[in-house]
Amino acid sequence: MTRRLLSISALASILLAGLPASPALALDEADRLWLVGDRAFADGLYPVSRRVLERFVVEYPNDTRIAPAMLLLGRSGWRSASPRRRSTPSVGCVRSRPCPRSSSKGASGKPSRSIG
Secondary structure, X not given: OHHHHHHHHHHXXXXXXXXXXXXXXXXXXXXXXXXXXXXXXHOOOHHHHHHHHHHHHHHOOOOOOHHHHHHHHHHHHHHHOOHHHHHOOOOOOOOOOOOOOOOOEOOOOOEOOOOO
């Protein structure tokens, strides 16, 4: 009886192992980059998060998650910076807009007067 039960279980395991397994669902590249960047930020791995999110922003600029990606990118860059660099405010220029130029003209376009 046990020999018969053993042979039936062996046959069943062979049949189950031989059945084609369904392929695993894979994430597309945009989803993978977003997931890795977001989870790396949540885990405190800010340099990793920054690298992955930079790639996400460059390769998928029209993705619906671009705004949260830019926010996390800024936060991860700020948190991975040294404390000395963090305390120094910096003004960066956006590529789509020209950098502001310092001028002695006021808002009306006329030279401003100094109070003295």
